[in-house]
Amino acid sequence: MANYIPVIGLEIHAQLLTNTKIFCNCEVDFGGEQNTRCCPVCTGLPGTLPVLNSQVVSYAIKGGLALNCDINRFSKIDRKNYFYPDLPKAYQISQFDLPLCIDGKVKIDMGEEEKYIRVHRIHIEEDAGKLVHDDIENASLADYNRCGVPLIEIVSEPDMGSAEEAKAYVEKVAGLLQYAGVSLCRMEEGSLRADVNISLKRPEAAKLGTKVEIKNLNSLKSIVRAIEYEIERQTKMLNAGEEIIQETRRFNDNRGVTTSMRSKEDAHDYRYFKEPDVIPVSITDDDIEAIRKELPMLIDERLDLYTKEYGLNKADSKILVANKEISDLYNESISSYANYKAVANFIVVDLLRYVNEGELDSKNIPFTAAEFAELVKMAEEEVVNKNNAKAILKMMLEGKKSPQQIAKDEGFLMNDSADEIEEVVNGVVSEFTAEVEGYLAGKEKLFGFLMGQCSKRLAGRANPKMIKDILEQKLAKLK
Amino acid sequence: MELCDKSILELRQMLDQKEISSSELTKYYLDRINKIDGQINSYITVCEEEALKTAENADNRIAKGEASALTGIPISIKDNMCTEGIRTTCxxxxxxxxxxxxxxxxxxxLLAExxxxxGKVSMDxxxxxxxxxxxxxxxTTNPYDKARVPGGSSGGSAASVAAKLSAASLGSDTGGSIRQPAAFCGITGMKPTYGAVSRFGLVAFASSFDQIGPLAHSAKxxxxxxxxxxxxxxxxxxxERQKIDFSSKLGKDIKGLKLALPKEFFGDGIDESVKSAVLKAAAEYEKMGAKIVEVSMPSLKYAIAAYYLIASAEASSNLARYDGIKFGYCTxxxxxxxxxxxxTRKEGFGEEVKRRILLGTYALSSGYYDAYYKKALYVQxxxxxxxxxxxxxxxxxxTPTAPTTAYKIGEIEGDPVKMYLADICTVTVNIAGLPALSTTCGYDNAGMPIGMSVVGKAFDDATVLQVADAFETSFKRINPKL
Incomplete structure (x- = not known):
């Protein structure tokens, strides 16, 4: 059996997070009643004209900058012509030869190894509608709500060599677009979809093999499965001496296989030409700089900062940056309490549990970073004990006041009054005479028991070290 | 002088001075349409009810002294401009x-005023x-001779104005569709600078050339x-964001203006009667103090090919939406x-439309794009x-507006190449996005009107109107007999 290297490229379609569609004022939203978010413009009624939503352009540029792209100063809008019932104008307004963004690169992290995937181009385009096939027999229904929803298409170079790399690339692109605030990248809602181009070649071969395109993959899992299936299928064919034909395939999620959609001969001739209804986009250096300024610090920079400056380990750092809101919370928290590890630890161990279990939406954290930092500080400085700190966090998530206030109201504050501790210690010593005598007789283990009794009476509110000191002094006197 | 012979400015005065009400004027025109349109077939849809209602509103407005330039003026609209609640057939x-x-x-x-x-008038x-x-x-037929064409594609607009079945009309011009019928029907028609008038609601033919403009009795x-x-x-x-004041130069002396005659527009293929009438008009301008300069436009010989490639390419895409799913005819x-x-497309479209869709699809197809569409853009x-x-x-x-005067129905329509070549005098203006107007400068032996075009710089529509108006002031038009 010969060995083959997979060569994989991806086209990612990401929905931009604008309020309105790309060429009309219809609202962009997910779900809802069919054909309620469309108008004469996005359904292509005669005489209507597309008017480019300028936010689409700035969001696409912002996404491009997040993916390290160059921005074309002059960009043109084109028509891609094909007949399909979900495409009301029978052409899609897209970009052909002068896209908004070109020549980017995205760093992916494959365990020990880091790798860059080059981004060939990013262009803007309108989404098509949706066909519903099952509602009535022998007919399909068209829902135009999605028509004209703004998309960016991100075309990578064929730089990926495995399904895992493709997955890492999609996750990184999605993360960067989320950081840039230009797309939600929710695959389950269709706001991120991918087409995969894949070919196999012998390690020594200079030329790429014949590529096959797999269309419309809408989950990370199906991207991975489709690629793995396709590698296997093509390997078998090549080993059997068969030729790969250039074609478009679809992935059947249920059966886990790809099947042919159309061959190269049946490929559409899209007859691209300049969209006469939309004037070309001119972008100045100032425009680009203004957009660049709006970008927050991105994933790779944050990782560097966390590991190199803050001394966090790589695993925790990656957990923190996986979610921008969490990473933002961390950054803000350490600005008021600069105990990098303690804050990170509290987020990773305690706070994220609520996020992961779906009890907390990281976009709607009900307390400020300052309040959170305060809580970590209280725990670290043993103003409250660790268990009570966790309890306070839970109450803060339920919307209760500041950590200080909660600790006070709940009686969680450590008691540092030596008099009170001494009183408790005296009480315990006089009550557990047998244990005290045992201890004094050399059963050192009994000290723990006496400590425990004191702590119990103090209800976790006293500093254990203080209890220990006072108890030791007391017992020493009795010796 | 009949009421229908009056210009918009004269009607404005009569309305404002309450010599006539808009309702009376509207009824008068509706009555004329009723009696006369059967001879020329210009209206596809007459909007009697809506028209009378608007006229009533106009009268109220006039009574309050709040009339604007077109308040109460009866106008027809080419049937490719969308009208809310009124059928728009294209x-x-x-x-x-x-x-x-x-x-x-x-x-x-228009309605805001x-x-x-x-009503909605006919068109190709x-x-x-x-x-x-x-x-x-x-x-539609030509009011000057019902055996002849009124020109097109805004033939309904031109004929309705020439036959005085409307005071003016809105047409659209992609390659001469306002100017050529204005020439054939002996009136004035103007295609303004591309972008001067919004195309929203104009059913698209070739988006980068389409422009709405007026057909009326005068440049004014x-x-x-x-x-x-x-x-x-x-x-x-x-x-365009730039607002043009179209009447800013009307009545100003044209003395010293330099008017160019491109020699290619006066060569073979242009009727002698047309040539001599336009040259005679040029001589008139000279008398008025303008300077006539002969110039050359060598690329004119490529203009028809370039125009039909670009316009048809865009049309093939613009007309792809007619699939019988959402609106319109469905098989x-x-x-x-x-x-x-x-x-749906086979049954719903006529021959000429299909021909252009095929031409345009071919021009954009891979393997042909460079040879046709791209070269056409180069000619542009x-x-x-x-x-x-x-x-x-x-x-x-x-320049002349058309190589000939209105021809007989059935004379050349069967020959698409001849039809396309007849657009030679008008298409370059659309290709370049310039303002141009056709006005009547004479009549041939058969009594058919001859059109002369005035072309200006982009956004200098005011000069085009000034030059045309200067000629119209001293030229006497002959009414058609209906």
Whole structure:
């Protein structure tokens, strides 16, 4: 059996997070009643004209900058012509030869190894509608709500060599677009979809093999499965001496296989030409700089900062940056309490549990970073004990006041009054005479028991070290 | 002088001085349409009820002293401009049942002044043609000779104005569709600078050339209408922000203006009667103190090919939406999507429309794109450059509007190449996006009107109107006999 290297490229379609569609004022939203978010413009009624939503352009540029792209100063809008019932104008307004963004690169992290995937181009385009096939027999229904929803298409170079790399690339692109605030990248809602181009070649071969395109993959899992299936299928064919034909395939999620959609001969001739209804986009250096300024610090920079400056380990750092809101919370928290590890630890161990279990939406954290930092500080400085700190966090998530206030109201504050501790210690010593005598007789283990009794009476509110000191002094006197 | 012979400015005065009400004026025109339109077939839809209602509003407005330039003036609209609640057919079976839920911006602007829309007038199907004989509904005839074509594609507009069945009309011009019928019907028609009037609501033919403009009895009336319908529109990204004052130069002396005559427009293929009438008009301008300069436009020989490639390419895409799914004609009993769309388009479109869709699809197809569409865009740049060269030294250009006067129905419509070549005098203006106007400068032996075109720099529409108006002031037109 010969060995083959997979060569994989991806086209990612990401929905931009604008309020309105790309060429009309219809609202962009997910779900809802069919054909309620469309108008004469996005359904292509005669005489209507597309008017480019300028936010689409700035969001696409912002996404491009997040993916390290160059921005074309002059960009043109084109028509891609094909007949399909979900495409009301029978052409899609897209970009052909002068896209908004070109020549980017995205760093992916494959365990020990880091790798860059080059981004060939990013262009803007309108989404098509949706066909519903099952509602009535022998007919399909068209829902135009999605028509004209703004998309960016991100075309990578064929730089990926495995399904895992493709997955890492999609996750990184999605993360960067989320950081840039230009797309939600929710695959389950269709706001991120991918087409995969894949070919196999012998390690020594200079030329790429014949590529096959797999269309419309809408989950990370199906991207991975489709690629793995396709590698296997093509390997078998090549080993059997068969030729790969250039074609478009679809992935059947249920059966886990790809099947042919159309061959190269049946490929559409899209007859691209300049969209006469939309004037070309001119972008100045100032425009680009203004957009660049709006970008927050991105994933790779944050990782560097966390590991190199803050001394966090790589695993925790990656957990923190996986979610921008969490990473933002961390950054803000350490600005008021600069105990990098303690804050990170509290987020990773305690706070994220609520996020992961779906009890907390990281976009709607009900307390400020300052309040959170305060809580970590209280725990670290043993103003409250660790268990009570966790309890306070839970109450803060339920919307209760500041950590200080909660600790006070709940009686969680450590008691540092030596008099009170001494009183408790005296009480315990006089009550557990047998244990005290045992201890004094050399059963050192009994000290723990006496400590425990004191702590119990103090209800976790006293500093254990203080209890220990006072108890030791007391017992020493009795010796 | 009959009421219908009056200009918009004269009607304005009569309305404002309460010599006549808009309701009376509207009834008068509706009555004329009733009596006369049977001879020329210009109206596809007469909007009697709506017109009378608007007239009433106009009268109220006039009574309050709040009339604007077109308040109460009866106007017809080419049937490719969307009118809310009123069928808009585009001269095609395909849109026979299409009632738009919105107005074209130009129409909205007229209605905002309570201009009275008498009805929707005929046109070549999807504005493709120069004879109005490809209309699925009314094959309009020429008021000067009912055996002849009125020109096209805005033939219904031109004929309705020439026959005085409307005080003015809105037409659209993609390759001469306002100017050529204005010439054939002996009136004035203007295509303003591309982008001056919003295209929103104008059913698209070739988006980069399409432009709405007026057909009326004079350059002055055209200026008045353009002042109302022009201006930037948020619904049209290609509409210009620059506001043009169309009447700013009307009546100003043309002494010293340099008028260019490109020699290629006076060569073979242009009728002698047309040539001599236009040259005679040029001599008139000279008498008025203008300077006549002979210039050259070598790329004119490529203009027809370039125009038909670009316009048809855009049309093939613009007309792809007519698939019988969402609006318009839909073939009955189709079993599959493919069958439905194929039969709908086969049955819904006429021959000329299909010819251009095929031509345009071919021109854009891979393997042919470079040889046809791309070369046509190159010719477009050449033509623009040549116009720029002429306008570096001249103020306006004078050419014939069409190589001939109105021809007999059936004479050349069967020969598409001959039909296309007849657009030679008008298409370069659309290719370059310039303002141009046709006015009547004489009559041939058969008594058919001869059109002369005035072409100006982009956004210098005012000079075009000034030059045309100067000629019109001293030229006496002959009314058609109906």
């Amino acid at each position: 001269g095609s079976k395909m849109l026979g049942n299409f009632v738009p839920p919105y107005n074209a911006t130009a129409v909205s602007k 309570d201009a009275v829309i008498l 199907e999807f504005a493709m043609g120069g004879s109005t004989q490809t209309s699925y509904y009314k094959k 009336d055209c200026a008045g209408i353009l002042n109302v319908i022009s201006g930037h529109d948020v619904n049209d990204g290609t509409s 009955p009993d189709a079993k599959t999507y493919d069958e439905r769309i194929t039969r 740049q050449k033509i623009k450059a040549e116009y720029k060269g002429i306008f570096d030294t001249c103020d306006a250009i004078i």
